[in-house]
Amino acid sequence: MTTPLRTLKIMLLDDHDVVVHGISSLLSSQKHLQVIGTFTQSRALLNALKVREPDILLLDYALSPKENDGVNLIKVISARYPKISILVVSSHYNSATVVLALRAGAKGFFGKHQNPQDLITAIDTISKQKIYLDSEMARKVTESKNTAHVPVNSHSHTPDSIGKITRNKTLSVREQEVLRCILEGMTVSEIAEKFSKSIKTISRQKQDAMKKLGISSDHELYIKLKSG
Incomplete structure (x- = not known):
């Protein structure tokens, strides 16, 4: 039954x-x-x-x-x-x-x-x-959880290396999400579409996050990523 x-x-x-x-x-x-x-x-x-x-x-x-x-x-x-x-x-x-x-x-x-x-x-x-x-x-x-062995280069970043940056306690939850998307290769426009927010809002959150990390450009962000 x-x-x-x-x-x-x-x-x-x-x-x-x-x-x-x-x-x-x-x-x-x-x-x-x-x-x-x-x-x-x-x-x-x-x-x-x-x-x-x-x-x-x-x-x-x-x-x-x-x-x-x-x-x-x-x-x-x-x-x-x-x-x-x-x-x-x-x-x-x-x-x-x-x-x-x-x-x-x-x-x-x-x-x-x-x-x-x-x-x-x-x-x-x-x-x-x-x-x-x-x-x-x-x-x-x-697959995304099993990529820790992949070497880090300008186009491929491991979840662990990205996490070290995005888990920074000074960042808000949304700032963490925006940075994660940036490091995974998404543009500001794509992130704005993904979260149904304006490009201006995403750009501000990106800049606020980078300021908290003590960096001012995407180049410095990737250097920080490689240096761990």
Whole structure:
């Protein structure tokens, strides 16, 4: 006899109404899933969590400007509500972002390009305290963690060497993310698009981070990276 699945209470945060309604409709079709809250702003979500905690939280990675999002939001929720399993659902689907989200406390990462039916599998997986990634992303993340033996040159930097710089305690979380992206070869424009921020905002965060590190140019940043 098959054991019935326990009901999982779910909250959802995404700044696009069409996404919120689409995912809510999909989840509502599953008898063991109960959507108890949908939000388009992080502040509204955080206020709701003070009253009621879900089992699963579906969280978009990059929200509208001025919103608390990304690694910072994941860390805040993980610290305050450790029993909540966070599944990031985002179009920003690359190994660097996925690794950042998992390190911050997320239990899985689901790309918005994936088959919607696979979202049910993702939810069921993290509800069992297991990490969810699709097979291709799991391979990329594993490879990124196994590149410590690669020599450092102007185009290839190991996660450990990058981490020594980006984990500097004087840097804010967003400044750490921006520097990490810069060191992984992304342009300011690409980073702005990735985090749905303006180029001006990303440029300021980059300059603020470099100032805190005592450097003033990309050349000095790479020298600092090589010197460890």
